[in-house]
Amino acid sequence: MNLLKLNQEILIKKFHILTLQMAPRARKVRPRAAKPNEELANILLEIGEYEKNVNLQPFKYQAYRRAAQSLSEHPEKIKRIEDAKALKGIGKRISEKISEYLKTGKVSKLMEARKNDKSKILKELTRVAGVGPSHAQKLLSEGIKSLEDLKSHQNLLTHQQIIGLKYVDDFEQRIPRSEMAEIEKFLFEKIKKIDKDYTITLCGSYRRGLESSGDVDLLITHPNYVSLRYAEEYRLKATKNLIIETKKSPIDLLKNIVNKLSEIGFISDTLALGETKFMGVCKVAHDKLHRRIDIRLLPYDEYYCGVFYMTGSDVFNRDIRKIAKEKNFILNEYCLRKLNPDGTPGKALKVESEEDIFRHLGIDFIPLEERY
DNA sequence: AATAGCCAGCG
DNA sequence: CGCTGGC
Numbered sequence: 173m174n175l176l177k178l179n180q181e182i183l184i185k186k187f188h189i190l191t192l193q194m195a196p197r198a199r200k201v202r203p204r205a206a207k208p209n210e211e212l213a214n215i216l217l218e219i220g221e222y223e224k225n226v227n228l229q230p231f232k233y234q235a236y237r238r239a240a241q242s243l244s245e246h247p248e249k250i251k252r253i254e255d256a257k258a259l260k261g262i263g264k265r266i267s268e269k270i271s272e273y274l275k276t277g278k279v280s281k282l283m284e285a286r287k288n289d290k291s292k293i294l295k296e297l298t299r300v301a302g303v304g305p306s307h308a309q310k311l312l313s314e315g316i317k318s319l320e321d322l323k324s325h326q327n328l329l330t331h332q333q334i335i336g337l338k339y340v341d342d343f344e345q346r347i348p349r350s351e352m353a354e355i356e357k358f359l360f361e362k363i364k365k366i367d368k369d370y371t372i373t374l375c376g377s378y379r380r381g382l383e384s385s386g387d388v389d390l391l392i393t394h395p396n397y398v399s400l401r402y403a404e405e406y407r408l409k410a411t412k413n414l415i416i417e418t419k420k421s422p423i424d425l426l427k428n429i430v431n432k433l434s435e436i437g438f439i440s441d442t443l444a445l446g447e448t449k450f451m452g453v454c455k456v457a458h459d460k461l462h463r464r465i466d467i468r469l470l471p472y473d474e475y476y477c478g479v480f481y482m483t484g485s486d487v488f489n490r491d492i493r494k495i496a497k498e499k500n501f502i503l504n505e506y507c508l509r510k511l512n513p514d515g516t517p518g519k520a521l522k523v524e525s526e527e528d529i530f531r532h533l534g535i536d537f538i539p540l541e542e543r544y
Numbered sequence: 545a546a547t548a549g550c551c552a553g554c555g
Numbered sequence: 556c557g558c559t560g561g562c
Contacts, residue, residue: 231546302552304561330553332561444551444562451551451562466562468550486547505548 208249212270213240215279219269222285225294225305239266241487250274293317301336301343301464302443303329332443335453342461346384355388355456355463358438363392366432370394370425371475375482381541387464388454391479394425399471399506401520417471423447426469439465474506476523481505488543496533508532 207213220236223229238261243250250256256270269279285291296318297308316322319340326334336343347355356374363370373379376389396413403409403416410416415423430450433439440462441453450467470478481489481504496503500511507520508529521532530537 234546302561306560332552446551449550490547 206247207244209243209246212250212273213244215273215282216240216243216266216269219279219282219285221295222282222291225298225308226285226288226291228305228309235261235263236266297322299340299344300333301339302332303336307333335441335443338441339453339462343464345461346386347388347463349378349383349385351456351460352378352385352388355454358456359390359433362432362436362438363429366428367394369396370429373479375479376484379483379540380485380543387466389482390465390467391470391475391482392426392429392467393470393472393475395472397423397425397469397471399474401507402471402473405519423469426450426467429467473520473523476526476528477503477507478505480526480529483540483543485544488538492533495535499533501533503529503533 216236217240220233220240223236224233239259242259242261243256246259248255250270251274253267253271253274256262257267262270269281273279290312293312294305294308297303297311297316298305299319300322303311311322311328314325314328316325316328319337322329322337326337329337352374356378359372359374363372370392371394372390372392374388375391376385376387378385378388397415397417398408399417403414408414408416415425426447426449427445430439430442430445430452433454434442438456439452439454443451443453445452448469450465452465452467453462454465455462468478468482493503496508502509502511502517508523509517509520512518521528523529523532527537
């Protein structure tokens with residue numbers, strides 16, 4: 173009996189009942205404070221989008237987003253500029269905008285951006301999935317001014333963008349929780365039929381219990397696929413039954429699923445398909461819209477760090493990673509490691525559930541519904 | 545200096 | 556191959 177087999181059996185036993193990580197019931201009451209600064213926050217967000225899409229300034233966009241986030245979380249209406257400056261993420265330039273807003277009720281930079289034709293067109297073009305600020309500028313320079321123009325000049329688009337254009341309207345619609353649950357059930361049944369050892373988890377806001385989601389984010393794993401780190405630690409050798417990450421043997425674990433889901437008509441389009449990541453389009457029933465779906469294959473030993481990370485929220489992830497750092501751990505998408513006195517990371521800790529992450533960090537488990 | 549890494553497409 | 560863009 174080799175070590176691998178033993179390990180696998182233990183893991184499989186342990187994981188079997190958890191194979192489908194059921195998402196929690198929807199939040200009953202979302203503890204939602206009033207948002208007295210929402211208008212201001214939205215103005216900043218809009219300026220941020222302008223910086224990103226028109227001025228190609230993604231970092232300014234991030235800065236505006238952070239500021240907007242601070243403001244919308246702040247429970248009291250900002251009346252004086254000093255109150256705003258005290259919030260995190262609000263520095264000199266942004267507080268100037270807030271000052272102007274407090275005095276006049278508007279921000280001239282935004283007013284100019286709104287009446288700027290170029291920015292209107294770029295905003296319209298970037299509605300297409302796969303068209304970012306850079307492509308949008310290029311399209312504009314070739315005379316494309318609207319989605320209508322794009323429809324008649326598809327030769328200017330990549331395959332991804334053609335699909336994005338085809339479904340622009342669908343992709344802008346949120347996915348109701350009930351439909352997410354239907355998708356989850358469907359995927360579970362179909363994937364288990366391919367191979368019962370697959371573990372699958374629908375992550376993102378759905379897993380946190382929100383009433384709607386932007387897209388479908390599915391993580392999958394299989395005991396036959398482990399990380400290189402894990403293989404080295406247990407001195408595992410790749411075999412026909414064990415695939416080790418980064419060993420250049422083709423991994424079919426994802427493709428098998430994608431092929432099957434395409435065959436039965438659930439997946440309608442493929443945007444990108446590699447060995448570990450699929451991006452595409454799905455539709456769960458005729459009366460439903462087309463939805464963006466990502467499927468990621470993770471090594472078995474890294475699964476729960478991945479699930480934790482992909483469940484978010486991103487703000488929550490940042491907070492937890494900070495706590496980890498304070499306690500001399502380093503947490504990322506793949507693993508949790510204790511830092512040595514010299515600051516280098518030690519061996520990956522065993523993480524076989526999300527609870528393990530909290531346990532290692534010495535903090536109480538934070539329920540899915542509370543991960544803002 | 546800013547999240548990170550996968551995939552497509554291009555030269 | 557390495558780079559860029561998008562997500």
